Each structure stands twice: as structure tokens, then as C-alpha cells.
Amino acid sequence: SIEYEIKMKEIEAEIKETLANEDLPSAVGKIRDYFEQQDRVELNIAVTGESGSGKSTIINAFRGLGDEDEGSAPTDVVETTMKPTAYPYTKYPNVKLWDLPGIGTPNFKAEEYLKQVEFQRYDFFIIIASDRFRECHAHLAAEIVKLKKRFxxxxxxxxxxxxCLKLQCFFFLGLKRIGVDSPVVFLISGHYLALYDFNHLQETMEKELPQHKRHVLMLALPNISLEINERKKKELQKDIWKLALLSATVAAVPIPIVNAALSFTVDAGILVKELIKYYNVFSLDPASLQKLAARSGKSVDELKSVLKSPLHTKINKDLVIKLLTGSTLVAVDAAAEYFLGFLPGLGSIAAGSLSFAAVYFTLKHCLHGLAEDARKVLIVAVQTSV
Ligand SMILES: Nc1nc2c(ncn2[C@@H]2O[C@H](COP(=O)(O)OP(=O)(O)O)[C@@H](O)[C@H]2O)c(=O)[nH]1
Ligand SMILES: [Mg+2]
Known part of the structure; x- marks a missing residue:
């Protein structure tokens, strides 16, 4: 189909660009570094605001948790310490939300406060107000800007x-006077995160982060809206050819796959790891489905009833091999030759282009299936909320 050919041209362009200035082995080395770095990336997000403004509630919602869930930040508690508390994402422990002490107490000094909470640690700050923005917010924002951080x-x-936000014009004019450009204010509900401006806030945070941090933030945040679902899919899609190239050039314990017409090796471990990642990213893992069921008032079985992908079983090497030898192989044979046309280096490795094509199509097929399932689950969940 035409759509298929356009997509293939895109990958071809990207691979050619990567290989324009280096040979295949060094490109593969860089791709390996890229994935290793991805696993190590740290992201620290500070959440601050007056006591009772909803900091802890928002932290829980950003982690896909309700206030009552295990490991959630306690809400409605009087804040007595000046020590920030870290709340890491279970599946991405290097990504942390930090619950900061309340601001705006009588002796509040923005400069001291930021020192006390160790401002250097954070990639950016989220400043929350539940009624109106006041002087303490303005001073904090100005001080954060001075420290060359974002808020x-x-x-x-x-x-x-x-x-009515118009009432706050006065506040924003004041901000300009102290050297802060009029910022956008995102309207959020910690109780209904999928509504209002959360999507916009997420998009903005991602845009303003360096690429490697953007990726991990996007993966960590809960899959709560159709827009986010689509962006997650696009982000994961970008890595597929890189994973295929790794599999095609890897020397470690290959799994031989023998089919009537084809014989090649793939690194099944790469596929297993990536497929598990898809599950987590799309919040299709059992724990996430359970939470979504509780929130939406549907049973887990009802949510599961729309799942179509054959992947909803234990993901291991056996499953991966079954997928690789399945229907996608029809396309693999022809595509292998096409890939070889601009990846001549693969020819030197036994059936490297076949491995590339097989992993490429298998991951693509699975990503599409799981993103689609996740989309349907979200629709079912929304239908029931009153
Ligand atoms: N209606 C509503 N109430 C909220 C929201 N966020 C927080 N609250 C309530 O506000 C109170 C204080 O929230 P909490 O997260 O503990 O604020 P913190 O002191 O800033 O951490 C709690 O009773 C929350 O249930 C929200 O988005 N909507
Ligand atoms: Mg709190």
C-alpha cells in the first residue's frame, strides 16, 4: 500500500542519515549507548505550593495512583518538615516526583526555601496554587528563574x-516587573487528571526537556487520554529500527528460527524486553488495569474484553519465537531484500537483513496492536464514568 511505502521511505532516510558519516559497527555502538543511557536517565520533578494546595494529590495522579493506593503520598496531612520526599515511579525508579514542603508560611523566603530543598537536584518545578496566585508564588518563580531552572x-x-483567570491579570503584570515573562497557567484536577490541561502540560514539559529526558517522562506518565496514547505510540515507534539493527548485528546467544523458507537468528531478549515495556507504557499491565477499573467503576474483565492483541499472556522467548514465525514473515522475506539495498553491511552477517526485517515487523505489529488495545480500554473506561 502507499502508506506502507511512505513509512518505509522514512525509515530508509533515517537509517541513511545515521550511516552517512559512520560505518555500521560504530552506528550500532552508538545505538547500544543510546539504549543504555535510556535505562539510566534520571529525572527529578519538584512539586511545590502552599500547604493544602493539592501537591500530594497531583503527585499521586501523575504516578497513576489514587490517594488510597499503596505507596501513594499521604494527602490531607499537615506538613511539618522542611525535607522533600521522593516518590519514584515503580517501573522507572530513576524518575522521581518530589513532594516539597509548603510555601507561603509567615517567614517564607524563596531564596532560603530553595536552598533548603536542594534546588540543584530538580530538572524543573511545578508550582501549584489552588485558589489564586500570590506574592509567595511570584517570588518563588522569580528565584527559580534566577537559578536558571524552569517552572x-x-x-x-x-x-x-x-x-475567572482575568482576576489574575494583576498578578501576571507583577511577575513581569520582577523579571518573569508571563507564564502559561495549566488548569489541572488531581482527581480528574485526564480532563482539563494535563495533556497540554505534559506536552509542554516534554518539549522543553532534553531529548533523552523527554523520552523517559513520556514513558513514565500514566496513559490516561487518547492523545497521550497516540504520542506514546509515536515515541516508541522511533526506536524500532534501532532495535532491529541491534538484533541483526548482535553476536550474543542467537535463537535460531527455522521455517520452511527462512532461517535466521534474532536476539529474542531484545524483543521480550521491548514488549514488556510496551505493556507498562500503555498501562496494560495487570496492576494498571486494576487501578483503571477501580477509577472507572468497570470490572477488570470488562476492560479486558476489548483486548485483541495476542500478546496478553506471559511474554517470554517462546512467545516471541511464535510471533516471529507467524504471519508477519510473509512481509519479512520481501522486505529483507529491500533493507539490504541500503544496509549492505548486514549482508556480511548471516541472514542479518532477515533478522532486521523480522524484528522490525514483529515489533511494529505488536506496538500497533497494543496501542490500539490501550485506546479501546480508555474508551470503555470513559464511557462508564458518570
Ligand atoms: N476537588 C478537588 N480536591 C482536591 C484536589 N486536589 C487535592 N484536593 C483536596 O485538597 C486537600 C489537600 O490536598 P493535598 O494533596 O493533601 O495537598 P498538599 O498539602 O498540597 O499536599 C485534600 O483533601 C484533597 O483531597 C482536586 O484536584 N480536586
Ligand atoms: Mg502534602
């Missing part, structure tokens, strides 16, 4: 407060 203003509890 986002969030108006929380937006489900509960109907509030």
Missing part, C-alpha cells in the same frame, strides 16, 4: 473551583 504554574482543584 510551570498549575492551578489545581479545577474541578471544584470555578475561577
Amino acid at each position: 510551570y504554574f498549575v492551578r489545581s482543584k479545577i474541578d471544584a473551583n470555578i475561577f
Whole structure:
């Protein structure tokens, strides 16, 4: 089909660009570094605001947790310490949300506060206000800018407060005076994260982060809306040819796959790891489905009833081999020759282009299937919420 050919041209262009200035082995080395770095990337997000503004609630929601869930930040507690508390993502422990002490107490000094919470640690700050922005918010923002860090203003509890932002013009004019450009304010509800501006906030945070941090933030945040689902799919799609190239050139314990017409080797471990990642990213793992069921008032079985991908079983090497020898192989044979046309280096490795094509199509097929399943689950969940 035409769509298929356009996509193939895109990958071809990207691979050619990568290989324009280096040979295949060094490109593969860089790709390997890229994935290793991805596993190590650290991201620290500070969440601050007055006591009771909804910091802890937003931290829980960003981690896909309800206030009552195990490991969630306690809400409705009086903040007594000046020590920030870290809340790591279970599946991405290097990504942490930090619950900061409340600001705006009578002796509040932005400069001291930032020193006390060890401002250097954070990639950026989320400053929350649940009613109006005040002087303490402005001073904190100005001080953060001085320290060359980034911040986002969030108006929380937006489900509960109907509030006219025009009233706040005064505040934003004041910000300009102290050297802060009028920032965007994101309207968020920690209780209904999928509504209002969360999608926009997420997009903005991602845009302003360096590439390697953007990727991990995108993967860590819960899959709660159709837009986010689609962006996650696109982000994961970008890595597929790189994984295929690794598999095609890897020397470690290959799994031989013998089919009537084809024989080649793949690194099944790469596929297993990536497929498990897809599950987590799309919140299709049992724990996430359970939480979504609780939130939406549907049973887990009802959510599961729309799942179509054959992947909803234990993901291991046996499953991967079954997938590789399945229907996608029809395309693999022809595509292998096509890939070889601009990846001549693969010819030197036994059936490298076949391995490349097989991994490429298998991952693509699975990604598409799981993203589609996740999309349907979200639709079912939304239908039931009253
Ligand atoms: N309606 C509504 N209430 C919220 C929201 N976020 C927090 N709350 C409530 O506000 C209170 C304080 O929230 P909490 O997260 O503990 O604030 P913190 O002191 O800044 O950590 C709790 O009773 C929350 O349930 C929200 O988005 N909507
Ligand atoms: Mg709190």
C-alpha cells in the first residue's frame, strides 16, 4: 500500500542519515549507548505550593495512583518538615516526583526555601496554587528563574473551583516587573487528571526537556487520554529500527528460527524486553488495569474484553519465537531484500537483513496492536464514568 511505502521511505532516510558519516559497527555502538543511557536517565520533578494546595494529590495522579493506593503520598496531612520526599515511579525508579514542603508560611523566603530543598537536584518545578496566585508564588518563580531552572504554574482543584483567570491579570503584570515573562497557567484536577490541561502540560514539559529526558517522562506518565496514547505510540515507534539493527548485528546467544523458507537468528531478549515495556507504557499491565477499573467503576474483565492483541499472556522467548514465525514473515522475506539495498553491511552477517526485517515487523505489529488495545480500554473506561 502507499502508506506502507511512505513509512518505509522514512525509515530508509533515517537509517541513511545515521550511516552517512559512520560505518555500521560504530552506528550500532552508538545505538547500544543510546539504549543504555535510556535505562539510566534520571529525572527529578519538584512539586511545590502552599500547604493544602493539592501537591500530594497531583503527585499521586501523575504516578497513576489514587490517594488510597499503596505507596501513594499521604494527602490531607499537615506538613511539618522542611525535607522533600521522593516518590519514584515503580517501573522507572530513576524518575522521581518530589513532594516539597509548603510555601507561603509567615517567614517564607524563596531564596532560603530553595536552598533548603536542594534546588540543584530538580530538572524543573511545578508550582501549584489552588485558589489564586500570590506574592509567595511570584517570588518563588522569580528565584527559580534566577537559578536558571524552569517552572510551570498549575492551578489545581479545577474541578471544584470555578475561577475567572482575568482576576489574575494583576498578578501576571507583577511577575513581569520582577523579571518573569508571563507564564502559561495549566488548569489541572488531581482527581480528574485526564480532563482539563494535563495533556497540554505534559506536552509542554516534554518539549522543553532534553531529548533523552523527554523520552523517559513520556514513558513514565500514566496513559490516561487518547492523545497521550497516540504520542506514546509515536515515541516508541522511533526506536524500532534501532532495535532491529541491534538484533541483526548482535553476536550474543542467537535463537535460531527455522521455517520452511527462512532461517535466521534474532536476539529474542531484545524483543521480550521491548514488549514488556510496551505493556507498562500503555498501562496494560495487570496492576494498571486494576487501578483503571477501580477509577472507572468497570470490572477488570470488562476492560479486558476489548483486548485483541495476542500478546496478553506471559511474554517470554517462546512467545516471541511464535510471533516471529507467524504471519508477519510473509512481509519479512520481501522486505529483507529491500533493507539490504541500503544496509549492505548486514549482508556480511548471516541472514542479518532477515533478522532486521523480522524484528522490525514483529515489533511494529505488536506496538500497533497494543496501542490500539490501550485506546479501546480508555474508551470503555470513559464511557462508564458518570
Ligand atoms: N476537588 C478537588 N480536591 C482536591 C484536589 N486536589 C487535592 N484536593 C483536596 O485538597 C486537600 C489537600 O490536598 P493535598 O494533596 O493533601 O495537598 P498538599 O498539602 O498540597 O499536599 C485534600 O483533601 C484533597 O483531597 C482536586 O484536584 N480536586
Ligand atoms: Mg502534602
